[in-house]
Amino acid sequence: xxxxxxxxxxxxxxxLACLMLVAGQGLMLAGYGYPAVAVSAPETLVxxxxxxxxWLSLLMAGALLQFVPVLIARPLVGGRFAAPALLLIVAxxxxxxxxxxxxxxxIDLPLALLPLGGGLxxxxxxxxxxxxxxxxxxxxxxxxxxxxxxxxxxxxxxxALVGFAFTLxxxxxxxxxxxxxxxxxxxDLHAALGLGGWLSVTALGVSYRLLAMFLLAPEAERPTSRIxxxxxxxxxxxxxxxxxxxxxxxxxxxxxxxxAFLLTLAxxxxxxxxxxxxxxSRKRKQAELNIRATFAAxxxxxxxxxxxxxxxxxxxxxxxxxxxxxxxxxxxxxxxAQLYKIVAFLTWLEAYGPVLGRAPVPxxxxxxxxxxxxxxxxxxxxxxxxxxxxxxxxxxxxxRAAVLVQLAATLGLIGELIRARRLCIVPKALRAPVxxxxxxxxxxxxxxxx
Amino acid sequence: MDEDExxxxxxxxxxxxxxxxxxxxxxxxxxxxxxxxIAVEEGGIAxxxxxxxxxxxxxxxxLKDAVSNCVWYVxxxxxAEVRLTYEPPWTPxxxxxxx
Numbered sequence: 001x002x003x004x005x006x007x008x009x010x011x012x013x014x015x016l017a018c019l020m021l022v023a024g025q026g027l028m029l030a031g032y033g034y035p036a037v038a039v040s041a042p043e044t045l046v047x048x049x050x051x052x053x054x055w056l057s058l059l060m061a062g063a064l065l066q067f068v069p070v071l072i073a074r075p076l077v078g079g080r081f082a083a084p085a086l087l088l089i090v091a092x093x094x095x096x097x098x099x100x101x102x103x104x105x106x107i108d109l110p111l112a113l114l115p116l117g118g119g120l121x122x123x124x125x126x127x128x129x130x131x132x133x134x135x136x137x138x139x140x141x142x143x144x145x146x147x148x149x150x151x152x153x154x155x156x157x158x159x160a161l162v163g164f165a166f167t168l169x170x171x172x173x174x175x176x177x178x179x180x181x182x183x184x185x186x187x188d189l190h191a192a193l194g195l196g197g198w199l200s201v202t203a204l205g206v207s208y209r210l211l212a213m214f215l216l217a218p219e220a221e222r223p224t225s226r227i228x229x230x231x232x233x234x235x236x237x238x239x240x241x242x243x244x245x246x247x248x249x250x251x252x253x254x255x256x257x258x259x260a261f262l263l264t265l266a267x268x269x270x271x272x273x274x275x276x277x278x279x280x281s282r283k284r285k286q287a288e289l290n291i292r293a294t295f296a297a298x299x300x301x302x303x304x305x306x307x308x309x310x311x312x313x314x315x316x317x318x319x320x321x322x323x324x325x326x327x328x329x330x331x332x333x334x335x336x337a338q339l340y341k342i343v344a345f346l347t348w349l350e351a352y353g354p355v356l357g358r359a360p361v362p363x364x365x366x367x368x369x370x371x372x373x374x375x376x377x378x379x380x381x382x383x384x385x386x387x388x389x390x391x392x393x394x395x396x397x398x399x400r401a402a403v404l405v406q407l408a409a410t411l412g413l414i415g416e417l418i419r420a421r422r423l424c425i426v427p428k429a430l431r432a433p434v435x436x437x438x439x440x441x442x443x444x445x446x447x448x449x450x
Numbered sequence: 451m452d453e454d455e456x457x458x459x460x461x462x463x464x465x466x467x468x469x470x471x472x473x474x475x476x477x478x479x480x481x482x483x484x485x486x487x488i489a490v491e492e493g494g495i496a497x498x499x500x501x502x503x504x505x506x507x508x509x510x511x512x513l514k515d516a517v518s519n520c521v522w523y524v525x526x527x528x529x530a531e532v533r534l535t536y537e538p539p540w541t542p543x544x545x546x547x548x549x
Contacts, residue, residue, distance in 0.1 A: 006508055066508070073506030073536075213504050216475070216542040283542035284475075348473050349508055356470060357516025363476035 005075065006066070006349055008444040009082040013062025014339060015442030016090060018414050020054025021332070025407040028400070035396050039320055040187070042104035046097050051327060053093050053121065056199050059335045061085070061128050063206070063342065064149065068132050071146045071209055072139035078131040085131065088124030092117045096167070103170065111171040118167030125160040129153045144221045144229060148205020151233050155197025158240055162190045178247045188257065189242045191323075196264065197236040199331055200301070204232065204271055207294070207334075211275065214291055214341065215282035222277065224270045231267035235260040261309050268305045272298060289370045293337035293377040300329025300384070321391035328384045328406070336380065336413050344368050344420045350439040351423060359433035366427060367420045376416065380409035456490040459526045463488050463496055466524045470516045473509060479517070483544030486535065494528035496521050501540045510534060
């Protein structure tokens with residue numbers, strides 16, 4: 001065995017992630033959380049954590065369990081912990097959301113749910129990070145994409161630790177002055193570690209490998225790619241350095257953040273250059289939809305990071321709109337675009353891998369209908385742009401109308417993923433060769449095949 | 451088994467392998483340049499050296515099994531051995547024509 005096999009629980013991570021994305025957008029459509037209430041209101045925290053943990057982190061975790069072994073050409077170490085980690089994260093998110101709801105006063109729930117949720121989430125993410133770190137440790141020296149993942153995992157543990165500390169203070173479990181300071185001044189660094197360090201740096205690293213794979217482009221490590229890694233790592237280091245500064249109530253957080261954002265902008269610009277280089281050196285004539293849809297996400301990344309470098313935006317002017325663009329244009333756009341490909345690819349492996357060479361089989365591309373997918377991505381990104389502008393303009397009615405379109409496009413794309421899983425699009429002549437394995441929608445195949 | 455017979459069996463194996471596609475690219479693995487060597491020895495012993503487009507690709511084992519199954523069924527083959535190698539690593543330049 002030279003490397004990777006199918007990750008058993010990845011599809012379960014993906015399915016739950018998609019449910020959380022729908023739930024999050026459904027809440028926004030219903031007017032729950034920002035902009036109806038303040039950014040820091042408990043309702044907004046419910047929304048933010050359903051999206052950041054339930055959708056984005058579960059998506060990233062499921063993808064890493066499958067693709068870290070591909071990055072380093074070695075099998076996953078401790079893959080049996082993937083399911084317990086998922087359970088811990090989902091239970092932790094449930095408790096955390098319950099705690100925020102209690103904080104909002106909507107339902108009379110114990111505030112102890114907050115530290116319970118924070119603790120479960122910390123345990124789940126540490127378990128996940130340990131599995132992936134053990135896998136990476138066995139493959140040193142690490143190739144560049146894997147080094148991005150290592151930095152991302154460090155940021156994940158940092159974000160989970162800070163988050164757990166928040167829950168102790170918010171629930172009143174501890175009135176330690178340091179924790180109170182952290183809650184008062186550390187929200188930005190918690191968000192930067194999670195959305196920037198964990199989700200974005202990891203995504204950049206994995207995308208170097210996936211783009212080369214899907215475009216049939218040479219995988220040479222370019223000097224600019226190494227600079228991207230250094231700049232991103234340094235930016236995360238600066239954000240992490242803000243933690244003791246906040247705890248000691250010292251000054252300098254603003255300067256450290258400004259430097260981190262500047263480094264991030266440099267990293268994103270160089271990364272953009274690398275992507276253009278990969279695209280131009282591709283051997284595949286026609287880039288598939290997942291790649292084309294990813295380019296819109298890269299545009300959102302560049303725009304949102306550029307805007308975050310404006311002092312006025314960082315001070316709060318339009319910040320929510322920029323974060324929305326970052327979360328839905330960049331991270332969610334990238335996530336949906338890559339899911340579109342990864343689900344088809346993993347489904348192909350499950351269904352047709354065992355009969356390859358014994359019967360004619362479809363291509364991965366035959367499992368999807370790019371025509372429908374393309375329209376849905378157009379609607380999705382259009383709606384994200386409209387929602388972002390509506391937030392800038394503080395037009396909450398327009399915002400909700402845009403979210404409606406965004407949710408409809410998301411549901412359409414999830415429907416396409418289900419059609420791929422069900423092999424609905426595969427030409428009939430190739431759909432069910434003898435010996436083909438029909439995959440379950442989201443549970444691992446081995447559950448019913450024992 | 452003379453040299454002509456070995457060459458004919460080698461060709462038969464190569465042709466048989468054309469039915470196996472790389473699922474991602476959708477082209478057969480011979481034209482993609484994934485079959486590095488087909489060696490036929492005395493007594494119908496076939497040794498195949500192959501690679502995959504990406505080291506560590508989750509499809510690697512399926513492709514290797516597919517090649518093994520396929521070669522065993524070629525008339526004249528009495529034993530087949532398939533070796534997966536990444537030396538040299540596959541590059542897109544190894545494809546017969548643009549994909």
